[in-house]
Amino acid sequence: MSETTFKITFKGKIARDADLNQVKKNFSKLFKLPPAKVEIMFDGKERTLKKELSLDKANHMRAVLKKAGIRVSMVKNVVVEQQQGMDDWELNDPGTVILRPVQAPEKHIETSHIKVDVDFDKLEEKPQPEPPEVDIDHIDIKDTDEPIVITKEVDMPDIDISGMDMEEVGSIIVKNKKIVTPDIPTDDLSLDEAGEKLVEKEHIPEPEIDISDISLNIK
Numbered sequence: 001m002s003e004t005t006f007k008i009t010f011k012g013k014i015a016r017d018a019d020l021n022q023v024k025k026n027f028s029k030l031f032k033l034p035p036a037k038v039e040i041m042f043d044g045k046e047r048t049l050k051k052e053l054s055l056d057k058a059n060h061m062r063a064v065l066k067k068a069g070i071r072v073s074m075v076k077n078v079v080v081e082q083q084q085g086m087d088d089w090e091l092n093d094p095g096t097v098i099l100r101p102v103q104a105p106e107k108h109i110e111t112s113h114i115k116v117d118v119d120f121d122k123l124e125e126k127p128q129p130e131p132p133e134v135d136i137d138h139i140d141i142k143d144t145d146e147p148i149v150i151t152k153e154v155d156m157p158d159i160d161i162s163g164m165d166m167e168e169v170g171s172i173i174v175k176n177k178k179i180v181t182p183d184i185p186t187d188d189l190s191l192d193e194a195g196e197k198l199v200e201k202e203h204i205p206e207p208e209i210d211i212s213d214i215s216l217n218i219k
Helices: 018-032 033-040 055-067
Strands: 006-014 047-055 070-076
Touching: 006 055, 018 033, 018 070, 047 055, 055 070
Parallel strands: none
Antiparallel strands: 006 047, 006 070
């Protein structure tokens, strides 16, 4: 079984915080390319930088390029194994039945030697079990109009409502509390003219990445 290999592809993308001009210089130094060819490499088209690398070497190359501000992708190579022994094969015409269903042969079972001897006079009807006898002598049913269950009357509670009164229909029971608008002093406030910048952006210079100690030589 062949070893799995990877390829490194590049689409002209750089790291988020990297300077494009500095990245192009790093690319030119790492791959030893003149500036004119480096400009072509950053046109957005996908290009393969290395075709067949082992997993360790591919990871190493990607880490080096990432440190230089160059964004690349590591893609696994698909190995198509060549099929052998096809010289003796031949193709049938379309519609040819290659496999036909196999039907199992019918099997004849010989029953001439089997005899059933039954004496119908000796057949007896299976006796049915008698239902169980339940003793109900101690049960007495009285003929009366009295209810079986006697309901119990519950006394209604005596609620004192002498101290309660009723408002007229339409009266507001709960009154909203009026909130006083706070007095905010605005004498010291001023408005800028339309189009004025409220916040000035501070320009932060792009960091210069030192790649003098970086090499693409893979051992």
